[in-house]
Amino acid sequence: MERVVQFTGPLQVEVAEHETAPLPPGHLRVRTRYSGISAGTELTAYRGTNPYLTRTWDPEARLFRDGAAGMEYPVAGWGYSEVGEVTEVSPELRDTPGVPAAGDLVWGIWGHRSEGIVPVERMVGHTLPEGLEPLAGAFARVGAIAYNAVLSAGINLGEDVAVFGQGVIGLIATRLAQLSGATVTAVDALDVRLTKAVEYGAARTLNARTDSVAEAVRAATGGRGADAAIEISGAHRALHEAIRSVAVDGRVVASGFYQGEGLGLRLGDEFHHNRVQLICSQIGGVPPQLAGRWTVDRLQQTFLRLVNEGRIDVKSLVSHVVPVADAAEAYTLLDRRPADALQVVLEF
Known part of the structure; x- marks a missing residue:
């Protein structure tokens, strides 16, 4: 049976x-x-x-x-x-x-x-992969979702990146962004997850319930704002705060699965005035500019290789x-x- x-x-x-x-x-x-x-x-x-x-x-x-x-x-x-x-x-x-x-x-x-x-x-x-414990194989897909979001953010060495949501996929995105050369600010409403985010490479953490997130991100970057933000919690208010947190012409990757109407998302404010680039990342495909070299299978296989090499726990x-x-x-x-x-x- x-x-x-x-x-x-x-x-x-x-x-x-x-x-x-x-x-x-x-x-x-x-x-x-x-x-x-x-x-x-x-x-x-x-x-x-x-x-x-x-x-x-x-x-x-x-x-x-x-x-x-x-x-x-x-x-x-x-x-x-x-x-x-x-x-x-x-x-x-x-x-x-x-x-x-x-x-x-x-x-x-x-x-x-x-x-x-x-x-x-x-x-x-x-x-x-040989030597990889079986339980790690259960992370191939969630790892690829995080990997896809990081590739969509187009991170360059030395940039500031804010990752909103520090569940499993957000923590992996934090680690991958750090491996890509970013200084990462991790944002979540749960302190226990922010503590974990430090272990995964976050240089700074902010509590979405108690901190003024956008203001703190701008203060930490000399008033400029983050070069990119990855929103992976699926909360519309978090997406709005991610938009508020990036620099002029900054990139925001929306990788969460948003439900219902966008209560709390105001696109006439910072999104409009700062010309923010809003990018959707969904695991059905890779960023269009990478489609000649990357596939979803490559995302998954590369992620498991990084795990097997000890670069991601x-x-x-x-x-x-x-x-x-x-x-x-x-x-x-x-x-x-x-x-x-x-x-x-x-x-x-």
Whole structure:
């Protein structure tokens, strides 16, 4: 039997069991070891705020359409940060160069389920680097999201960068920005996360609840403002403060998954008067100016290489490893007590 985590309604989680499906041609079967929970995208489905629950995405028009939901409860098998062991390879693929073999540890996206049946083209190049512990493979996707935001910011050596939101992806972005040569100011509303941000390379920290963030960033940069800001919390007010914090012609990368209307975002103020560049970073693609050399796969593979080289520590980001049977408790923790958790990982 296959176990699958699913949302049966807002704030409702269960672990369902299904018959194991036969392996179709061109696929691999992977037994899951770990699956990381996204505290951003996944919680939108858990809470019932995801736009797909009320509208439909038209991939040809690239527009959301009102009138019908593109997704309904139960929402089964969400998750995009899995690592596991190949247990079966479609016969025609065996001994094919580049195709993972039975027994190989691989990373990829097949959702919170005890096994994944994955098309081979999505697994080529996804064998875990030798020497890397399996749990680290669950960070390939979240690491790529942070990496994409940092590349979108176009950071130059010696620049000042503010990173808004110091959850898992924000902490990784802070470290990657520092590795790129930036002096990083980390911003969050939780002091425990700001303390962690210092460990990940932040030169300065600001509490969004108690500090005048934009004013403090400008004071630290001689009145100029940050060269770039990365907003990764998904809060509209944080995006507005990021816009207020950058220099004239500064860059703001919006990498959060914003929900609902933009309450607190005023585009007639600093955005307009300082000619701020607002850039969207979304993991469906890399920055257009880099598309000739970079791909999403390269982002993921390079991130895992940096982890394997010891340049980025992901192990200390794992606050909880939760048996899949207790998945409901994991989501309650992330939803209600965010100060108590960073990366929560389901163990199968």
